Amino acid sequence: MKKHFSLLLFVLPMMVVAQELVKPETLSPKNTTNTYYDTTLNDPYQFLENLDDASVISWMKDNANYANSMLDAISGKQAMVDKMLELVNRASASIGGLRITDDNTYFYLKRVPGEEISKMYKRDGYEGKEVLFFDPTAYKKEEGKTYTVNGISPNFQGDKVAITVAANGSENPEVLIFKKNGEKYKETIQLGRSISWNATGDAFFYTKLNSFDVTDINRTKYTEVFTHKVGTEQSSDKVYFSKDHYEGLGVVDMEIPNVWYSKDSKYNFLSAGSVDKNLQTFVNKNPNDHKSWEPLTVRENKVVYFDLNDREIYFLTYEDAPNYKIVKAPIKTPNFSKATTVIEESTSENITQMAVTKDGLYYCTVKNGVEAKVYFLPNNKTKPIELELPFTAGNASISRKGTDFSDVWISISGWTSPGKRYLYNAENNTFTYQPLSTPVEYPELDNLLAKEVMVKSHDGVMVPVSIIYNKDMKMNGQTPAVIYTYGAYGISTSPFFSPITLTYAIYGGVLVVPHVRGGGELGDAWHKAGQKLNKPNTWKDAIAAAEYVINEGYTSPNKLSIFGGSAGGIMVGRSITERPDLFVAAAPMVGAMNSVRMEETPNGPVNTPEFGTVKDPEEFKGLLEMDSYHHLKPGTDYPATLITAGINDPRVIAWQPAKFAAKMQHDHSGDAPILFLTEFDGGHGGGVALTKSLNNFANVFSFFYWQSGHPEFKLNEKVKN
Numbered sequence: 001m002k003k004h005f006s007l008l009l010f011v012l013p014m015m016v017v018a019q020e021l022v023k024p025e026t027l028s029p030k031n032t033t034n035t036y037y038d039t040t041l042n043d044p045y046q047f048l049e050n051l052d053d054a055s056v057i058s059w060m061k062d063n064a065n066y067a068n069s070m071l072d073a074i075s076g077k078q079a080m081v082d083k084m085l086e087l088v089n090r091a092s093a094s095i096g097g098l099r100i101t102d103d104n105t106y107f108y109l110k111r112v113p114g115e116e117i118s119k120m121y122k123r124d125g126y127e128g129k130e131v132l133f134f135d136p137t138a139y140k141k142e143e144g145k146t147y148t149v150n151g152i153s154p155n156f157q158g159d160k161v162a163i164t165v166a167a168n169g170s171e172n173p174e175v176l177i178f179k180k181n182g183e184k185y186k187e188t189i190q191l192g193r194s195i196s197w198n199a200t201g202d203a204f205f206y207t208k209l210n211s212f213d214v215t216d217i218n219r220t221k222y223t224e225v226f227t228h229k230v231g232t233e234q235s236s237d238k239v240y241f242s243k244d245h246y247e248g249l250g251v252v253d254m255e256i257p258n259v260w261y262s263k264d265s266k267y268n269f270l271s272a273g274s275v276d277k278n279l280q281t282f283v284n285k286n287p288n289d290h291k292s293w294e295p296l297t298v299r300e301n302k303v304v305y306f307d308l309n310d311r312e313i314y315f316l317t318y319e320d321a322p323n324y325k326i327v328k329a330p331i332k333t334p335n336f337s338k339a340t341t342v343i344e345e346s347t348s349e350n351i352t353q354m355a356v357t358k359d360g361l362y363y364c365t366v367k368n369g370v371e372a373k374v375y376f377l378p379n380n381k382t383k384p385i386e387l388e389l390p391f392t393a394g395n396a397s398i399s400r401k402g403t404d405f406s407d408v409w410i411s412i413s414g415w416t417s418p419g420k421r422y423l424y425n426a427e428n429n430t431f432t433y434q435p436l437s438t439p440v441e442y443p444e445l446d447n448l449l450a451k452e453v454m455v456k457s458h459d460g461v462m463v464p465v466s467i468i469y470n471k472d473m474k475m476n477g478q479t480p481a482v483i484y485t486y487g488a489y490g491i492s493t494s495p496f497f498s499p500i501t502l503t504y505a506i507y508g509g510v511l512v513v514p515h516v517r518g519g520g521e522l523g524d525a526w527h528k529a530g531q532k533l534n535k536p537n538t539w540k541d542a543i544a545a546a547e548y549v550i551n552e553g554y555t556s557p558n559k560l561s562i563f564g565g566s567a568g569g570i571m572v573g574r575s576i577t578e579r580p581d582l583f584v585a586a587a588p589m590v591g592a593m594n595s596v597r598m599e600e601t602p603n604g605p606v607n608t609p610e611f612g613t614v615k616d617p618e619e620f621k622g623l624l625e626m627d628s629y630h631h632l633k634p635g636t637d638y639p640a641t642l643i644t645a646g647i648n649d650p651r652v653i654a655w656q657p658a659k660f661a662a663k664m665q666h667d668h669s670g671d672a673p674i675l676f677l678t679e680f681d682g683g684h685g686g687g688v689a690l691t692k693s694l695n696n697f698a699n700v701f702s703f704f705y706w707q708s709g710h711p712e713f714k715l716n717e718k719v720k721n
Contacts, residue, residue, distance in 0.1 A: 642703050
């Protein structure tokens with residue numbers, strides 16, 4: 001539930017748009033009732049949950065055609081897309097997904113200006129000659145689908161690599177296997193993910209989804225782990241972990257098992273995955289016996305990550321340490337109960353990441369979600385040193401080659417600081433700039449300021465809020481502004497630089513990022529304060545930020561918009577249902593809008609640790625309170641709203657935003673448009689062409705600017721709503 005999807009670039013001559021633009025009829029309710037304990041809920045659009053119903057799909061398509069036509073009729077939108085593309089294409093290449101093998105082979109994804117999809121390349125070392133390795137645009141080209149690379153998994157030796165691809169954002173993986181020279185093995189592994197190679201590099205573990213159908217309620221239930229030997233057909237793969245093993249280890253049907261091999265310890269590890277950040281993991285010291293598992297961590301240990309070398313295992317935990325601490329145990333007895341503290345909890349900084357190298361332990365911290373630092377604890381030392389970063393960072397991350405190597409890279413960025421990647425040398429304490437493509441200049445940043453403030457929320461708690469704006473802006477309340485945040489799973493909205501959001505700022509708007517409860521900016525307690533029954537703090541913190549920027553003169557209610565995606569849709573939906581007067585426009589993107597019915601979806605049960613379950617009477621109350629659909633009220637003047645969905649979305653099923661859109665269109669008493677746009681060849685956000693992604697954000701930003709009265713964004717006169 002963590003990505004945004006991309007919208008179809010649909011450009012027609014304006015006269016044709018004017019002739020064909022027909023607003024779909026408001027969908028009539030057909031009431032159904034559902035009773036939970038002593039509460040009976042009316043559900044007037046539950047019939048939209050049947051995505052096999054041709055009339056439901058027809059209604060969704062009619063709304064998508066209308067929404068696309070309206071959005072394409074906004075003057076300035078295409079110019080915004082062009083500006084985004086120009087900013088993105090200033091880089092000679094966009095590079096990501098880097099994997100470096102033990103023999104120093106670089107595998108990575110790269111997109112150059114003029115290309116829609118990233119292709120996969122390889123080179124020998126940082127300065128090696130680049131070679132095109134795999135082109136997803138040529139894969140099954142006859143199908144007419146958009147395939148993208150979702151994962152690169154080389155074996156330890158570097159002589160084989162597994163590549164995971166998927167079509168049209170479906171997240172239905174196909175695993176292709178290649179030799180280092182680019183020769184493809186004959187087999188394709190369907191629905192396989194979480195690839196982990198064995199010690200000899202001729203076989204790997206993978207977890208297999210149960211169905212291609214993203215609406216299948218059993219798609220991720222009792223999933224199995226298989227072993228695949230390279231060069232053989234998938235039909236001969238052996239089951240390594242199945243339903244028969246779940247009960248013995250206390251794994252439940254909604255948890256997804258993953259198995260991986262550690263060459264450092266020579267052990268196999270098993271995790272029972274869900275959105276619960278508290279890891280439940282097991283270790284197998286005898287890889288020849290796939291049933292001899294011992295507990296490594298239980299959820300009560302509050303471990304969120306671990307790393308290891310051939311001597312020790314390090315755990316990042318918040319047990320008795322809400323801002324996290326790092327503990328370690330001997331690799332021969334790697335149980336958490338054997339661990340001793342290595343890095344104590346800080347009272348002001350939250351540990352966000354750690355990585356072990358040949359030389360010692362590196363870790364990142366953040367203060368108030370926006371002030372990043374990096375520390376290094378050398379082997380055989382007891383006190384870490386703070387690294388003096390090349391520039392002040394809002395966000396920092398660590399990547400390393402492996403525990404047998406000293407190579408470690410520190411990447412840092414900020415709201416107005418494009419990300420930079422440095423190779424750190426622990427021996428002489430130096431940073432060497434190692435960009436993966438030509439550095440880019442953005443003179444547009446010269447006029448932007450990033451201001452960090454603390455805002456009092458509804459209950460007196462002070463919430464960090466980032467405000468990015470033009471330094472010459474007049475504080476008269478007449479500037480368009482947009483609130484964006486996420487606020488779930490303990491995931492922080494850390495300072496990021498993006499040419500897409502930079503485009504919004506270029507048009508004069510203010511970007512407001514409240515670091516709301518439910519995220520991880522201030523540690524575990526901050527996460528818990530926006531979870532389950534505490535979820536109202538998430539949108540109330542956003543509302544407090546909205547009131548602050550209005551009261552301080554940054555903007556006004558007729559200029560302020562709000563957007564967020566996936567679980568961030570809860571924040572958007574409940575902000576505008578609780579305080580519709582504060583916003584001129586909103587955009588919940590592939591949003592979780594009907595939380596009471598979430599468990600009726602394939603991805604719902606795995607999310608109950610974060611949001612709660614209707615099987616618990618108290619947690620049901622929390623789910624109902626965060627349910628935007630059930631908080632829509634007839635006769636309310638709502639902000640203009642752009643609601644999006646992806647028909648191939650495996651995370652937030654398309655009927656969740658569909659139901660919200662139908663009820664909002666029915667209940668809305670004002671004249672502002674309520675648009676519903678389903679992407680029929682897209683999913684939850686990833687796996688789409690560049691222009692689709694840019695068009696998606698241009699739709700949102702031009703819609704907001706149009707509604708806030710920006711002179712460059714007006715609806716064409718020939719278009720009649």
